[in-house]
Each structure stands twice: as C-alpha cells, then as structure tokens.
Amino acid sequence: GQSLEQPSEVTAVEGAIVQINCTYQTSGFYGLSWYQQHDGGAPTFLSYNALDGLEETGRFSSFLSRSDSYGYLLLQELQMKDSASYFCAVSGRGSTLGRLYFGRGTQLTVWP
Amino acid sequence: DSGVTQTPKHLITATGQRVTLRCSPRSGDLSVYWYQQSLDQGLQFLIQYYNGEERAKGNILERFSAQQFPDLHSELNLSSLELGDSALYFCASSVVASAQEQYFGPGTRLTVT
Numbered sequence: 001g002q003s004l005e006q007p008s009e010v011t012a013v014e015g016a017i018v019q020i021n022c023t024y025q026t027s028g029f030y031g032l033s034w035y036q037q038h039d040g041g042a043p044t045f046l047s048y049n050a051l052d053g054l055e056e057t058g059r060f061s062s063f064l065s066r067s068d069s070y071g072y073l074l075l076q077e078l079q080m081k082d083s084a085s086y087f088c089a090v091s092g093r094g095s096t097l098g099r100l101y102f103g104r105g106t107q108l109t110v111w112p
Numbered sequence: 113d114s115g116v117t118q119t120p121k122h123l124i125t126a127t128g129q130r131v132t133l134r135c136s137p138r139s140g141d142l143s144v145y146w147y148q149q150s151l152d153q154g155l156q157f158l159i160q161y162y163n164g165e166e167r168a169k170g171n172i173l174e175r176f177s178a179q180q181f182p183d184l185h186s187e188l189n190l191s192s193l194e195l196g197d198s199a200l201y202f203c204a205s206s207v208v209a210s211a212q213e214q215y216f217g218p219g220t221r222l223t224v225t
Contacts, residue, residue, distance in 0.1 A: 033212045042114060042202060042216035043155070050212075087155065091212050098143065098210040099168050102155040 002026040004103035006088055011109045012078050020073045020106045022088035032064050032071045033089045033100065043087065046073070075108070083110045115139065116217035118203050124223045130191040133220045137184055137205030143167070144186040145206075145214060146178055150199040161186055162209040193224045 004024045012018040022032065031050040035043040047055050049064035049071060061074040075082055085107050089100040115138035125131055137144050146158040157170035161180035172178075175193075180186045190197060200221050204214040 031212050042116075042218050043204075044114070044216070045213045048212045089212075091210075098145075098160060098206070098208075098212075099157050099170060100145075100212070100214065101157065104154045 002090055002092070002101040004088055004090060004101065006086075006103040006106045008104065009107045009109070011111065013111045014078055014080060016078050017074065017076045018078060018108065020075075020086050020088075020108070022071050022073070022103055024069050024071075024088070024090050024103075026069075026090050026092060026101070028092040029066065029069075030091045032062070033091070034060075034062055034073045035087045035089060035102075036084050037087065037105070038084045046086075078110045080110050080112065083108055114215040114217065116203060116205050116215050118201075118217035118220050120220060121218065122221050122223075124225065125193060126225055127193055127195060129193050129224075130189065131193065131222065133188040133190070133201050133203075133222075135186045135188070135203030135205075135217055137186070137203075138215055141205035141207050141215070142184065143206045143209050143211065144180055144184070145204040146172075146186070146188050147202040147204065147216075148199045149202060149219075153199075155202075158188070160209070167209055190222070195224050198222055198224045 006022045034046040037043045047062040064071040085105040089102045117136045142163045158172040160168040200219045204216045
C-alpha cells in the first residue's frame with residue numbers, strides 16, 4: 001500500500017521561506033506531486049518530481065530524493081494568499097499510474 | 113478556473129437516498145478521476161475512467177458506481193446513502209491516463225441527514 005507523512009501545520013510570516021516535508025512508503029513509486037488547496041476550494045497542481053533533484057517554478061520549488069523516499073515543497077517570499085493546505089501525492093506504476101495517493105495535508109498559515 | 117465543471121455545487125439529502133453527481137472534464141481531456149474528501153479520511157481516490165473505459169479503482173464502496181459517457185462527461189452515483197458519505201466529492205481530469213498533473217473541478221458538497 002501507500003502511506004505519506006507530512007506535518008499537519010506550519011506557520012510563517014510574510015516574506016519568509018517555509019519548507020513542507022513529505023516522506024512516503026509506496027510500492028512501485030513513479031513520482032511525487034504537490035497540490036495546493038484553499039479552504040473549500042479545489043486542489044490545484046503545483047509541481048511534480050519524477051527524478052531526484054530540485055524543480056523550480058517561480059516562488060515554489062519541489063525536491064525529491066528517491067533513495068530516501070522523501071521530498072519537500074519550498075515556498076519563498078511568502079504572501080498572505082499562500083495560506084492554504086498543501087498536499088503531497090504519490091503515483092505508482094503499472095495499473096496504479098495516474099492514481100494519486102494524497103497525504104493528509106499541511107495547513108500553512110502566513111501571518112502579516 | 114480549471115475548466116472542469118461539476119454539478120450540483122451542494123446537495124442535501126436523507127439517508128437511504130440515491131444521488132448522481134456530474135462532471136465535465138476540460139476540453140480535450142480523456143481521463144476523469146473521482147475523489148472523496150472528508151475530515152477523517154482526507155482526499156481519497158475513488159475511480160478513474162479513460163476514454164469511456166474504467167481504468168483504475170480505489171477505495172470505492174459497492175454502493176457507489178460511476179461511468180463515463182461518449183461525450184466524456186462522467187457521473188458518480190451514490191446509493192443507499194449513509195451519514196458517513198457526507199463529504200466533498202471532486203472530479204479531476206487530465207489528457208492522458210497516467211497524469212500526475214490533474215485538474216480538479218470545484219467539487220460537490222454532499223450532506224446526508
């Protein structure tokens with residue numbers, strides 16, 4: 001089966017940098033995705049890592065270490081609008097490719 | 113706006129009833145996924161269709177069923193509803209069947225009383 005661990009809550013101030021970690025256990029790992037969800041809203045895709053290393057998209061970066069079954073999402077120059085839940089998700093191989101297994105989410109609160 | 117539409121936005125019904133949730137994927141997307149989000153279970157994959165065919169099944173109850181029609185819209189049918197079925201139901205779509213980048217609709221909030 002699949003299991004993902006991420007912190008339940010993180011707080012930071014505007015302009016700061018925050019890192020949200022995700023460790024996973026899965027059979028047949030294919031990739032690690034990150035999604036953002038504002039209260040009551042739809043999850044929105046942020047980034048995807050299939051290979052080890054850092055992927056950068058504007059203020060957001062995502063990192064993956066396949067050997068450590070670990071990844072993180074790095075948010076820089078935090079803004080109030082970044083207050084949301086962040087989910088890591090893994091997808092498997094074969095028949096489970098495309099199926100996303102989500103972590104329980106990390107609630108990020110950005111203070112002024 | 114992801115381009116994925118879901119109706120209705122809210123649904124309130126009684127235990128034992130049956131409801132149908134509808135989803136229209138983004139233009140050009142062939143794959144549709146259904147997810148359930150509740151406080152105790154988090155975001156759970158239910159089922160995936162690709163170009164009209166069932167492709168993958170997750171933790172979907174036998175009381176639940178889905179289908180994807182020739183025009184690629186999808187419906188999720190929930191029957192013999194229980195209080196525990198109250199949740200947000202999301203539909204997502206992607207171009208290919210193996211996409212990690214999925215586009216989610218606004219969801220249907222189901223309340224079973």
